[in-house]
Amino acid sequence: MAAIEARGITKRFDGGGGAAVDGIDLASTDGEFLVLLGPSGCGKTTLLRMIGGLEPPTAGDILIGGRVVTDLPPRARHIAMVFQSYALYPHMTVFNNIAFPLQAAKLPKETQKQKVGWASGILGIDHLLDRKPRQLSGGQRQRVALARALVREPNVFLLDEPLSNLDAQRRASARDELQQFQRRVGTTTLYVTHDQVEAMGMGDRIAVMDQGRIRQVGTPLEIYDDPADTFVATFLGSPPMNLIPDGASGLLFGFRPEHFVPASDATGDDAVRFPFHVHRTEYLGAERLLYGAVGETRTIARFPANADLPIHVGATSEFAVRRRDLKRFDRETGLRRDQIRGIG
C-alpha cells in the first residue's frame, strides 16, 4: 500500500503544441480511490501513463509510497495497470494471463497456482481459467484484467477507463463491483475517466482536469456544490450549472438547475430573483426540465416529474435561487469570487 504523488509534472510531446500535462501537483492518500476526470484530450491518460512509467515526464517528479520513482522503469514501480482495452495477452490462457506478473517475478509454480486461484476467486472467474481471451465476454475480460492486476498485490492500481468497453447496463453493475473490490483490497487507486457519473459514484475524491491542468480536487460533494471555476461548474452536472452575467457586479452568477425554483417557492428574503422566460419543457420520466432564458442567457430549471408547476411555455415568470445556492464567478478568468467551502 502506498500513496501516489505528482510534483510539478509536465509533459510536452515533440512536434510543438502546448504542454499535454502542465505542471501538475497532485497527491493521493494511502488507500484512496482518486478519480482523474476530464474531457478527452485533457491530459489525464498522459498523467496516468507517466505515473505508470510508460511515458517519461518532461519535468517534475513522481513519488510512490514516498519514494521518487521518476527514473525507474515500469517494472520497478510495483504497480498494476488496467488498460481501456484490458490488454489481455491473446496467445495465453486466462490462467497464464493472470499468472504472467508472477512468472515475471519468478515465483515458484506452486505459489503462482495458489495466488491465481485466490485472485480469480475474488473476481469469480475460477471457471474460465482454461479459456483464451477471445472466448470471453467484455465483462469477463475486465475481470481477468483486474485479477491480473490484483494477483501481484501491487502498491497502486492505475485504471484507464476500464468500464468504457462495457454496455450501459453492465457498466452500472461493474461500477458497483469495482468500488466494492477496491474497498475490500484497500489498494490506492488512480482511476481515469471522462464519465462524470463514474467519477461521482466511485471516487473518494475527484481531480478535475482540463487542458493539462488540474482545475479542482475534492470530494464529489465539494466538486458538485462548490466548483472552483466555470469549467468545473459546467463540466459536472447534467444539465450543467447555469451561468448568468450580472450587470451590476460584473460577475457571473452560477446555480444548479435544481436550485432554480418559482419565486413563490423560495422562502424568505435570502432569495435572488430572476425573470425566467420558458421556451420548452422536457419530460424525462423521473424529472422534468424547463428550457428557457434569463435575459439573453440560456437557462435550465429541473424539477421532479411529479412537481406541480404553474408554468406555461412562452410565458415569463418570476424564478428565484436561494442565496447560499448562488455561486459567483469572475467573468474574465472564470474563477470563483466568493468563499469556497471545504476545499481539499
Next chain:
Amino acid sequence: MAAPVYRASLPDANELARERRRARLRRFGGRSVLYSAASFFTLFAALPFAWMLLTVFKQNADLYDPNHNPFLYNSPPTLDNVRLLFEQTQYATFIRNTVFVSVFVVVITLVATVPAAYSLTRLAGRWGESLGIAIFLVYLIPPTLLFIPLSRVVAELGVRNSWWAMVVVYPSFTIPFCTWLLMGFFKSIPWDIEEQAMIDGYSRLGAIWRTVLPVSIPGLLTVVVFSLALTLHEFVYALAFVTSSAEKTISIGVTTELIRGDVYFWQSLMAAAAIVAIPVAILYNLFLDRFIAGFTLGAVKG
C-alpha cells in the same frame, strides 16, 4: 377524425412465385459468373504446372513431334530424364547449396528484420513510416545494376565463386522487403499488450519476446517463406558471382548445365523445376490463410 388506415397491398400467390423464380435465376446467374471466373484463373495458374509435370516423363521422340498433342503421352512415359538430371549433372549438389544458402539467408533476414521493423514501428515516431518506405525502395533497385558494386564487396570478403557470396548478397533484397512486410504486422499489434507486460514486470526486450513475437508468428512465417522464395528464384547474382558447378544453386545450376549451346534438355529442366516447386507449393498452401492475414493486417486496423 378517424385515424388513417395503412394497408399494404398484399401480392397474390402468382406474383410471389414469379418473384421467387426471378431471385433464384439472379442467384444462379451470379454463381455461374463467379465459378467460371474462378475456373478460368485456376486453369490459367495450374496449366503451366501440369504441362511441366507431363513433360518430365516424355521421351524425346514424343516431345519434339509437332503433330503430337503435348498433353498426352504418345509414347510410354520414361524416368530417363530424371535419371539424367541426377547422374549427369550435379543436381544433388545444387539442392544442397540451395538449402544452405536459404537457411543462412532466412536466419540473417529474421535476425535483421525483427529489430528493424520493431524499432521503425514503435520507436522511430512519425519518421518510422517514411523510413520504412525508403528501405523498401532499395528493394526496387534492379540486381542488374547492383551486381557491379556488389561484386567488389564479394571480392573483398573473399567469397568469390562460392555459395557464401549469395549468403552475403541475398539479404540486400530480402531485408528491405521483409522489414516492410513485418512493419505491417507490428503495426497491427496493440501497444497495450507490451506496455502491460512492462508493467507486469518485464523489460522492453522481455516484453517483446513474451508478447510481441508470439503474437506475430504469422508475420514471422511470412518472412521465412518470402525470403525463401526470393532466394530460390534469384538468378542474376548467382550467375554473376559463381562459376564453378560445385558452388551453384538450383536456379543457375540447372539452366547452365542443361542448356548446352542451343540444345535444351527440356524434360530434365522441367524435372529440376518440379522437384523444387512442389515442396514450396505445399509450404505455401499450408500457411495460405496466415499469409493473407499477413498482407491485410497492416492495411486494416483491427
